[in-house]
Amino acid sequence: MHAVVFIKQVPQQNSVKITPDKQIDASGIEPIISLFDEYALEEALLQVEKNGGQVTVVTIGGEEQIDALRKALAMGANQAILVNDPALATIGSLDAAKVGAAVVKKLGDFDAIFCGKQSTDDETAVFGPALARYLGLPVLSYVFKVHELDANARRVVVDRAMETTTETVEASLPAVLTTVKDLNQPRYPSLLKIKKAQKADIPRWTAADLGLNPTELAPKVTYLDRVPPPPRPKGSIIDGASAQEKARKLVDALVDTQVI
Amino acid sequence: MANEIWLFVEEHNGELTAATKELISKARELAEGLGRHVAALVLSPRAAEIANHVFGYGVPKAYIVEDPALEHYTTDAYVGAAAALVKQYQPKVLLTGASFQMRDFTAALAADVDAGLGADCTGVAVRDGQIIAMRPSHGANVINTLGFNSDMVIVSLRRQVATEAQAVGGTGEIVRGQMPQLPQRMKVLKVEDKSNAVNLADSQIIVSGGRGLGSPENYEKLVPTLAQAFNGAYGASRAIVDAGWVPYERQVGQTGKTVSPKLYVACGISGAIQHLAGMRNSGTIVAINKDPDAPIFKVATYGLVGDVNELLPALTEIVEQKTRS
Numbered sequence: 001m002h003a004v005v006f007i008k009q010v011p012q013q014n015s016v017k018i019t020p021d022k023q024i025d026a027s028g029i030e031p032i033i034s035l036f037d038e039y040a041l042e043e044a045l046l047q048v049e050k051n052g053g054q055v056t057v058v059t060i061g062g063e064e065q066i067d068a069l070r071k072a073l074a075m076g077a078n079q080a081i082l083v084n085d086p087a088l089a090t091i092g093s094l095d096a097a098k099v100g101a102a103v104v105k106k107l108g109d110f111d112a113i114f115c116g117k118q119s120t121d122d123e124t125a126v127f128g129p130a131l132a133r134y135l136g137l138p139v140l141s142y143v144f145k146v147h148e149l150d151a152n153a154r155r156v157v158v159d160r161a162m163e164t165t166t167e168t169v170e171a172s173l174p175a176v177l178t179t180v181k182d183l184n185q186p187r188y189p190s191l192l193k194i195k196k197a198q199k200a201d202i203p204r205w206t207a208a209d210l211g212l213n214p215t216e217l218a219p220k221v222t223y224l225d226r227v228p229p230p231p232r233p234k235g236s237i238i239d240g241a242s243a244q245e246k247a248r249k250l251v252d253a254l255v256d257t258q259v260i
Numbered sequence: 261m262a263n264e265i266w267l268f269v270e271e272h273n274g275e276l277t278a279a280t281k282e283l284i285s286k287a288r289e290l291a292e293g294l295g296r297h298v299a300a301l302v303l304s305p306r307a308a309e310i311a312n313h314v315f316g317y318g319v320p321k322a323y324i325v326e327d328p329a330l331e332h333y334t335t336d337a338y339v340g341a342a343a344a345l346v347k348q349y350q351p352k353v354l355l356t357g358a359s360f361q362m363r364d365f366t367a368a369l370a371a372d373v374d375a376g377l378g379a380d381c382t383g384v385a386v387r388d389g390q391i392i393a394m395r396p397s398h399g400a401n402v403i404n405t406l407g408f409n410s411d412m413v414i415v416s417l418r419r420q421v422a423t424e425a426q427a428v429g430g431t432g433e434i435v436r437g438q439m440p441q442l443p444q445r446m447k448v449l450k451v452e453d454k455s456n457a458v459n460l461a462d463s464q465i466i467v468s469g470g471r472g473l474g475s476p477e478n479y480e481k482l483v484p485t486l487a488q489a490f491n492g493a494y495g496a497s498r499a500i501v502d503a504g505w506v507p508y509e510r511q512v513g514q515t516g517k518t519v520s521p522k523l524y525v526a527c528g529i530s531g532a533i534q535h536l537a538g539m540r541n542s543g544t545i546v547a548i549n550k551d552p553d554a555p556i557f558k559v560a561t562y563g564l565v566g567d568v569n570e571l572l573p574a575l576t577e578i579v580e581q582k583t584r585s
């Protein structure tokens with residue numbers, strides 16, 4: 001089988017700065033593979049180990065994203081592709097999914113596509129379902145267990161973790177799966193594999209390579225403004241001689257302010 | 261006909277969900293701002309009956325698809341049905357809730373109908389005759405104001421960002437759409453309620469515990485008990501979810517749930533940036549921590565410095581007295 005995994009590199013923690021032209025500046029923050037994407041990659045690797053085949057990892061983004069792809073290769077992916085085009089520098093998740101669809105079409109044969117349920121920086125949870133629709137495929141989002149993924153029978157059965165229910169859903173392959181935490185235990189690459197991945201050849205594709213016309217990707221959403229969250233109102237420490245007194249004063253304050 | 265403000269209707273046990281009632285208020289506000297009309301989108305095997313409930317809240321019109329294929333949500337069936345209606349009637353705006361299901365739905369629908377999409381927003385409004393939406397990103401460290409240059413705008417809205425519409429009685433007009441012929445690619449085999457399931461995003465009061473609780477037994481003894489006294493729900497930091505004390509669905513934070521209850525009580529939680537990402541929009545924040553320099557106190561409305569083992573039982577007792585009286 002051929003599994004395609006979309007991964008994205010994000011700041012490890014989100015104390016980012018906002019530039020005067022309303023872009024996000026994450027300089028100085030350690031970059032990592034977006035948390036949920038590690039589960040996506042691990043699941044693809046596990047399924048390919050079971051079924052035989054290949055894992056391709058794809059990132060749409062700038063040159064700095066190459067580190068995430070190298071880590072994915074070290075974890076065991078067979079091939080990595082970076083779609084890097086200045087015309088795509090500020091695209092959002094919906095348009096990135098359109099680019100992703102063009103990548104998948106160019107790759108040709110595939111059985112399953114894995115993405116994180118949502119990125120930990122933009123946090124839209126849009127990419128996977130949108131990608132599926134652009135490709136005309138079924139999508140299984142919020143997957144936390146893969147019961148069966150059979151490339152020959154072209155069938156996948158998963159559990160989806162919804163807020164208060166668990167859904168067991170069957171779909172035909174190829175399909176797009178988006179993954180939540182704890183679906184599996186992402187592996188640590190060995191030092192040897194990390195070294196090897198440093199030397200791997202990672203092709204860069206442009207929008208033109210994908211037959212995409214940048215005007216098709218003109219964003220439908222613009223950022224009118226980006227600001228840090230408003231500071232929270234100043235709080236106070238509640239003192240008291242005993243735990244009981246502190247607790248009583250707190251409850252009085254909550255009642256006075258009609259919180260309870 | 262075109263250019264209406266639509267809202268997606270969800271029902272649970274014969275009642276409109278609280279989220280839907282919030283959407284009705286919001287849709288009405290946008291419709292007034294733009295000089296348009298409000299209409300509901302109802303996809304269900306019982307769509308006509310549900311539409312009648314919506315009319316009772318003053319919504320004058322509903323676009324419905326009534327079909328057995330809509331018994332359980334599948335992206336194929338729901339987005340297929342909605343896309344056909346949207347293409348035919350071309351609403352200006354569609355508002356939905358921001359549950360997992362609706363975020364799957366809105367992403368897929370936006371791709372199908374080429375709409376601009378604001379996902380998981382905390383606000384939507386009319387400014388200078390245009391729709392704008394507010395959405396946090398980067399673990400609530402960035403608040404984005406989105407503008408749209410598409411014909412249609414889809415916005416999924418978080419809970420507790422608008423007042424719930426009130427029932428006023430009334431009737432309305434039903435416009436029926438067809439269930440499109442779709443390939444049978446997806447099938448829901450089973451839907452199971454999670455045991456002890458709680459939708460933290462819906463809870464008005466949340467008591468969360470962290471590593472400061474010391475052990476899973478201690479967490480179990482102190483945190484759910486206080487939550488119960490408040491008649492609220494209980495959550496956790498990632499540290500203790502990863503340690504296996506508490507299941508993942510109770511994790512609050514950047515890689516867990518984002519919540520904005522009226523009251524959030526953080527017990528034995530240090531207040532790491534990734535935890536704050538999930539709860540800093542709460543109304544009132546109470547922090548209970550033995551370390552006076554713990555970062556959680558920077559966002560707290562009220563801070564109690566001390567040991568959770570003493571403060572939580574004391575607090576539980578006093579809250580119980582209050583709520584009994």
Ligand SMILES: Cc1cc2nc3c(=O)[nH]c(=O)nc-3n(C[C@H](O)[C@H](O)[C@H](O)COP(=O)(O)OP(=O)(O)OC[C@H]3O[C@@H](n4cnc5c(N)ncnc54)[C@H](O)[C@@H]3O)c2cc1C
Nearest residue numbers: 470471472497498499513514515516528529530535550568
């Ligand atoms: C990519 C990424 C994503 C993450 N996502 C999340 C997330 O979604 N949610 C999340 O919560 N974290 C998340 N984290 C983890 C986060 O960085 C912290 O490690 C975590 O929140 C710490 O949990 P804690 O506050 O329970 O534990 P600690 O940081 O160990 O804090 C324990 C606190 O308890 C206090 N304490 C100890 N004993 C007592 C006592 N007897 N009485 C009172 N107070 C006491 C201590 O003073 C301390 O402040 C993420 C991290 C990364 C890298």
Ligand SMILES: Nc1ncnc2c1ncn2[C@@H]1O[C@H](COP(=O)(O)O)[C@@H](O)[C@H]1O
Nearest residue numbers: 006060093115116118119124125126127
């Ligand atoms: N630029 C991108 N390149 C590769 N994968 C992406 C990109 N953007 C989003 N994804 C994938 O889609 C998931 C959801 O992202 P988002 O829709 O931004 O929340 C991520 O976890 C990735 O798996």
